Amino acid sequence: MTATEYEVIIGLEVHAQLLTRSKMFCGCPTAFGGAPNSQTCPVCQGMPGVLPVINRRAIEFGIRTALALDCTINAGCRFARKHYYYPDMPKNFQISQYEEPLAVEGWLSVEVNGTARRVGIQRLHLEEDVGKLIHEGTLETARASLVDFNRSGVPLMEIVSKPDVRSAEEAAAYLRALRAILIYLGVCDGNMEEGSFRCDANISLRPKGSTEYGVKVEIKNMNSFKNVQRALEFEAQRQAKALAAGERIVQETRLWEADKDYTLSMRSKEYAHDYRYFPEPDLVPLRVEQRWVDRLRTTLPELPGERRQRFVARYGLPAYDADLLTQSRALADYYEAVVREYAKPKVVSNWVMSELLRELPGDDEAAIARCPVPPLNLARLLALIDNGTISGKIAKDVFEKMYRSGEDAEAIVKREGLRQLADVDVLGSVVDQVLGANAGAVADWRKGKKQSLGFLVGQVMKATQGKANPALVNQLLLERLSKGS
Amino acid sequence: MAEPKITLAEVEHVARLARLDLSQAEKERMRSQLDAILTYIDKLRQLDTDNVEPTSHAIPMVNVMREDEVRPCLPTEAMLANAPERASDFFRVPRIIEE
Numbered sequence: 001m002t003a004t005e006y007e008v009i010i011g012l013e014v015h016a017q018l019l020t021r022s023k024m025f026c027g028c029p030t031a032f033g034g035a036p037n038s039q040t041c042p043v044c045q046g047m048p049g050v051l052p053v054i055n056r057r058a059i060e061f062g063i064r065t066a067l068a069l070d071c072t073i074n075a076g077c078r079f080a081r082k083h084y085y086y087p088d089m090p091k092n093f094q095i096s097q098y099e100e101p102l103a104v105e106g107w108l109s110v111e112v113n114g115t116a117r118r119v120g121i122q123r124l125h126l127e128e129d130v131g132k133l134i135h136e137g138t139l140e141t142a143r144a145s146l147v148d149f150n151r152s153g154v155p156l157m158e159i160v161s162k163p164d165v166r167s168a169e170e171a172a173a174y175l176r177a178l179r180a181i182l183i184y185l186g187v188c189d190g191n192m193e194e195g196s197f198r199c200d201a202n203i204s205l206r207p208k209g210s211t212e213y214g215v216k217v218e219i220k221n222m223n224s225f226k227n228v229q230r231a232l233e234f235e236a237q238r239q240a241k242a243l244a245a246g247e248r249i250v251q252e253t254r255l256w257e258a259d260k261d262y263t264l265s266m267r268s269k270e271y272a273h274d275y276r277y278f279p280e281p282d283l284v285p286l287r288v289e290q291r292w293v294d295r296l297r298t299t300l301p302e303l304p305g306e307r308r309q310r311f312v313a314r315y316g317l318p319a320y321d322a323d324l325l326t327q328s329r330a331l332a333d334y335y336e337a338v339v340r341e342y343a344k345p346k347v348v349s350n351w352v353m354s355e356l357l358r359e360l361p362g363d364d365e366a367a368i369a370r371c372p373v374p375p376l377n378l379a380r381l382l383a384l385i386d387n388g389t390i391s392g393k394i395a396k397d398v399f400e401k402m403y404r405s406g407e408d409a410e411a412i413v414k415r416e417g418l419r420q421l422a423d424v425d426v427l428g429s430v431v432d433q434v435l436g437a438n439a440g441a442v443a444d445w446r447k448g449k450k451q452s453l454g455f456l457v458g459q460v461m462k463a464t465q466g467k468a469n470p471a472l473v474n475q476l477l478l479e480r481l482s483k484g485s
Numbered sequence: 486m487a488e489p490k491i492t493l494a495e496v497e498h499v500a501r502l503a504r505l506d507l508s509q510a511e512k513e514r515m516r517s518q519l520d521a522i523l524t525y526i527d528k529l530r531q532l533d534t535d536n537v538e539p540t541s542h543a544i545p546m547v548n549v550m551r552e553d554e555v556r557p558c559l560p561t562e563a564m565l566a567n568a569p570e571r572a573s574d575f576f577r578v579p580r581i582i583e584e
Contacts, residue, residue: 054550
């Protein structure tokens with residue numbers, strides 16, 4: 001009997017904190033890291049009788065994101081109360097959206113190993129974040145918890161994918177693509193460590209070829225792309241093993257334990273959740289007028305997907321290069337700034353992808369901002385290769401030195417005497433020496449073994465510590481070789 | 486007598502969701518009061534509402550919003566003044582027990 005092959009079905013739920021100045025329903029600031037309970041008021045502490053008022057910018061951020069994900073924006077949308085008891089939410093309900101979310105039915109293009117697939121977006125809605133609990137000891141042993149309500153009421157956007165994701169790798173790619181869009185839009189800072197971009201996943205297995213879904217398990221507590229991928233890989237294997245052993249999968253929530261590399265079941269609840277959603281009576285409905293949407297559409301920046309396509313069309317870059325260079329807005333901006341000064345797009349791409357990204361600690365805003373080699377300096381370095389001042393090989397060493405010292409290329413070339421040898425007389429005598437010392441290779445060439453030219457070029461380069469102008473070396477060698485034959 | 490609109494078990498469920506600890510007598514009283522309310526709802530249901538759009542709010546208003554401006558918060562001390570228990574600037578709450 002052959003083992004059953006399973007298909008992995010994953011759906012992802014992202015909570016993104018919006019970069020508004022004030023909270024979703026009150027004027028308290030959203031800044032991260034304030035002293036405990038220093039950024040609250042009766043509204044975000046859920047005192048009885050307070051009245052929430054919707055933050056217009058939060059709605060606009062939601063609409064912009066919905067447009068970027070090609071969603072249908074609901075003309076009528078409403079907030080709803082989601083009831084549950086937990087000390088992170090003292091009014092015992094969270095203002096969220098239920099039956100009439102801001103937007104539905106979008107999609108996102110996700111690329112894994114060069115193959116792009118569309119992952120559907122089921123819904124996008126807005127809600128308020130809850131307070132932060134610090135347990136005295138662990139959740140199991142704590143006798144009490146401490147509550148900080150600074151985060152309570154910060155605008156959250158929830159984006160739920162369809163169960164279209166088919167591997168842990170694809171899940172990570174989806175999250176990267178979504179995070180890049182939110183950062184390009186300027187609606188979320190995408191900081192996973194500080195929790196402004198959070199992700200939960202639903203995962204189930206089904207026999208290959210089956211069209212029904214298996215029992216799904218929810219995974220929480222994955223605070224990096226790497227953890228998402230590892231947690232889902234682990235969980236897919238756990239479920240496959242259980243199914244192969246004839247066990248049933250229990251619908252439950254499991255926590256990813258990053259240090260221990262496994263998912264752990266949270267104690268299952270005796271009662272199913274009963275959130276008793278109903279329309280929030282204190283907030284009148286929203287009517288999202290087409291004019292409003294159209295105006296917001298004009299404010300959309302170029303998104304990663306469009307920029308990738310433009311890089312291919314305008315600069316003639318391979319898809320691979322375009323994809324890598326548009327992962328972050330900052331890196332793509334850097335690339336384009338170099339190309340403006342040095343108009344050989346593929347050469348710039350090679351240098352950015354190999355030399356620059358090898359040195360940079362990341363490709364994000366912060367890494368680019370701290371890059372010691374500004375775009376203009378890279379462009380000048382490349383121009384030095386073109387005008388024959390230095391060879392391409394030397395240029396790589398110069399780049400490393402530029403990165404270490406922050407100096408520009410000319411200064412390093414001058415100080416270290418790296419200027420390329422392009423003097424016909426000087427180079428000619430080196431060529432003569434090499435020809436004299438390598439009679440065998442010369443004879444080979446004359447017998448028709450043309451590859452030996454490459455060897456001779458190499459010898460000249462070696463004799464000049466890589467400083468000889470390769471084109472000139474070629475020319476001088478050929479002149480002498482054909483003269484002598 | 487008509488079929489009861491709500492059972493004692495349902496009252497207990499709703500009471501648990503609302504964290505209400507009701508005595509046996511209170512449960513009975515709630516059951517009969519809720520029963521009366523639901524009976525009245527049945528009467529409302531007899532109205533023909535086929536051509537009436539469902540509404541969630543009593544006032545015909547939409548799009549009430551504020552600009553994204555930061556306004557002063559209340560001082561931490563004021564916000565913590567009613568805390569049953571505190572630890573430095575945190576609210577201190579009993580351990581959370583999952584059901």
